[in-house]
Amino acid sequence: MTNPDLTHLYFLLDRSGSMQSIKSDTEGGFAAYIEEQRLGSGECRVTLAQFDDEFETVYADLPVADVPPLRLRPRNSTALLDSLARLITEAGARLAALPERERPGTVVVAVMTDGMENASREWTHAAVKALIEQQTRDYGWEFTYMGADQDAIEVGMSVGISADSSITYARNRAGDAMALQSRKVRQYREAKRVDAAAPMPGWTAEERRDLA
Numbered sequence: 374m375t376n377p378d379l380t381h382l383y384f385l386l387d388r389s390g391s392m393q394s395i396k397s398d399t400e401g402g403f404a405a406y407i408e409e410q411r412l413g414s415g416e417c418r419v420t421l422a423q424f425d426d427e428f429e430t431v432y433a434d435l436p437v438a439d440v441p442p443l444r445l446r447p448r449n450s451t452a453l454l455d456s457l458a459r460l461i462t463e464a465g466a467r468l469a470a471l472p473e474r475e476r477p478g479t480v481v482v483a484v485m486t487d488g489m490e491n492a493s494r495e496w497t498h499a500a501v502k503a504l505i506e507q508q509t510r511d512y513g514w515e516f517t518y519m520g521a522d523q524d525a526i527e528v529g530m531s532v533g534i535s536a537d538s539s540i541t542y543a544r545n546r547a548g549d550a551m552a553l554q555s556r557k558v559r560q561y562r563e564a565k566r567v568d569a570a571a572p573m574p575g576w577t578a579e580e581r582r583d584l585a
Contacts, residue, residue: 377478377569378415380562381434381468385460387486388423392447395487395521395547402551403443409555410437413562418477420464424456425449426492433467453486454493454501457532461504465512479565480514481558481573485551487521487544489528498531505533515561515573519550537575542584550584 384403392399410417417437422430426449432440461482468476490498508514518529518539529539542550557574564571 375473375476375478376416377566379475379477380413380415380417380479380481380565381420381464381477382410382417382437382558383420383460383464383480383482384422385457385482385484386421386423386443386445387425387451387453387488388445388447389425389449389451389486389488390447391451391488392445395544396445396447398545398547399485399551400443400445402548405548405552406555407437407440409552409559410562413559415562415566417562420460422456422460424452426452428452428456428459430463450492451486451488451490452492452494453484453488453490454496454498454532456493457484458496458501458504461508465508478569479562480512481561482514482516483519483554483558484517484534485519485547487523487547489523502531502533509533517554517558517573519554521547535575538573540576540581540584546584553580553584 418434419437419440420433505516516534516538518525518534519542520528521542521544525539525541526536530536540550561573
């Protein structure tokens, strides 16, 4: 049995050149995201990866209390598919290597980007969708997608992330989007400690209007 008191948050953050205009807002939003999780009950660990046309794990398996401030340095293009697949496969391998009792009972993968895929070389939409659907179906992972100035529902669904868990936000609302998403994740963590089948709260119509 996995550990019901342990949550692992995997955050995949776009650092492509177009993120420069919302750099400060994104850094502030990430700080709010982490602070919200620090207030939650149970143990929480965080892995942060950034991507442009390259993928970088900034830190892995870090206790939420030890997460440092985000320093975003935008550059280059957007290899979303390759980066998302790499994050998932590396996370899956690390968790599979642990004894079952040390694996998190709750796994959330959050993706935040302001650009469309334009640089992946190895993975297709269909292949990433199959991977995410497998992790969701077989292991109960939750995936969320936050996309600026795009149809985030369409993009999220194209890679297997549900419409309820995908949100389009205006470029000047990056911080607000992350703060609201973090509140939902904290609610989900609390609910999962009581009921392993508890669902992740979805985005409401009012929230979608406010962030657009």
